[in-house]
Amino acid sequence: MISEDYQRQLVEVRKRDENDGLRWGASGGRNFGATLVAFIRRRSQVISILDFGCGHGTLKMYVDEHLEASPLKDGRKLEWTEYDPGMPGKDIPPEGTFDLIVSSDVLEHVEPDQIDAALEWCTAHSKRQFHWISCSNSSKLLPDGRSVHLIQEPLEWWMKKFDWPGWDIQSYSAHWTRKREQWGKYCCIQTDKLG
Numbered sequence: 001m002i003s004e005d006y007q008r009q010l011v012e013v014r015k016r017d018e019n020d021g022l023r024w025g026a027s028g029g030r031n032f033g034a035t036l037v038a039f040i041r042r043r044s045q046v047i048s049i050l051d052f053g054c055g056h057g058t059l060k061m062y063v064d065e066h067l068e069a070s071p072l073k074d075g076r077k078l079e080w081t082e083y084d085p086g087m088p089g090k091d092i093p094p095e096g097t098f099d100l101i102v103s104s105d106v107l108e109h110v111e112p113d114q115i116d117a118a119l120e121w122c123t124a125h126s127k128r129q130f131h132w133i134s135c136s137n138s139s140k141l142l143p144d145g146r147s148v149h150l151i152q153e154p155l156e157w158w159m160k161k162f163d164w165p166g167w168d169i170q171s172y173s174a175h176w177t178r179k180r181e182q183w184g185k186y187c188c189i190q191t192d193k194l195g
Helices: 004-019 028-042 058-069 112-124 155-161
Strands: 048-052 079-083 100-104 128-134 167-179 182-193
Touching: 028 058, 028 100, 028 128, 028 182, 048 058, 058 079, 112 155, 155 167, 155 182
Parallel strands: 048 079, 048 100, 100 128
Antiparallel strands: 128 182, 167 182
16 A cells, blocks of 8 residues: 555654654644544444544544543444554554544545555445545655645545445535645545445
């Protein structure tokens, strides 16, 4: 799902940002947290969750904090697993199948020649998926000079990528969001395995 050279560059970017007082991979809760909490409340089948590209784990922190303040009415306790090839200690893809695989600001960072393999892995290891994806360029650069957003495609392109046999796209949206004084285009796609 990821080349050794690119994984090394991701670790370099994370370290560079941390040396500059920034947190690479810390926007999950801010960007996608409220949407994910609402989704989990509606889906009683969701217990095990994999945060694919978890960064510093802010998506899990956001969800846990909001569910602690207002617990799920059915008493479910969520089981989180975190994976991120740029975060030592979280950089090995986990085993097993998850009720839900989520990502926030991740899939646009996947190498273009690896996106199909990454989505195939997610499809083989989940019953449903929910992804928040940037469709815009990033001013942040990799050590080799490329934008950290290796894939900059519109919602329609992503919809085709999620058109897997035996899966059904349940919802999707495209919108503009202001971040760091810039407007960026994002899309959100939720898909379920049939049967």
